[in-house]
Amino acid sequence: MGAAWFRFINADGSDADLHERGFVFELNDPLKIDDARRILAGQEKIRIHVAGCVIPQSMPYNPEWSFHLDPASIRFFAVQEHVALDVNMYYVEDHLDQIGSSFLPGRCWSPGDSRLVAEVWPPMD
Template sequence: MRRILPGIAALAAVATLGLAAPAQARQTEAAPQAAWGAAYFEFTDSGNDKFVFKLTDPAKIQHARDLLSGATTDRPSVIGTIVVGTAAYNPNWSYHYNPTTVDFFDVATEVCDAGIDYVEEHLSEVGGAFLPGNTWCPWSSQLVREVSAP
């Protein structure tokens, strides 16, 4: 019995270290992501209006930067949920994207497509038959540049 207990204790210690190491690795990997913070990008549409949106997800920030640099052409258009109200980084419009919902797409349903100015003109209708669920996916959206924080 005396020989078994030290063996079990050693196995428990090794198992604990084995579980702790991946957790430490996850923390180390997550640390650079937290340092990214927010990034702001501008896109244009077929009407040549410009719209600024905020990204907070590191993978989406990188995707936007890759689109701008030409490193990718996948999922070039912007989609997300719009919120009525101005944002400091997008002062020219009475609405903005909820930053946590912004993503990129190749193909989307027609029901969420509209131009920047058209959304502004019909803002009171957003969420009903026009842009159901407040989801906006301007098909002609094209990233133009990354902009400075307001």
């Protein structure tokens, strides 16, 4: 099947720029790709939020950010499962040097307000 890329946003829309741009992540696992597509199709209504481990390195499919999510670590969760610090993409970007300490222990980020919005086919330079 290969890789697929998806974009999520800050669901509350409190920051218009963040709401529009969002964050792109890669999936390589066919089951997770199917899960993401089920979320987008409205077939999954509970485990709809995106979580993953932060790697402080930019990727061609998400050039606006200095970090990406480890594709193997991506999971979808229900908001009730949310236990990690709930911050947006800008906050993660601004605090990359602190990730793995008391900020996002284990580098795992699970924004409880994340909402998957699209499957994307980003340009790969």
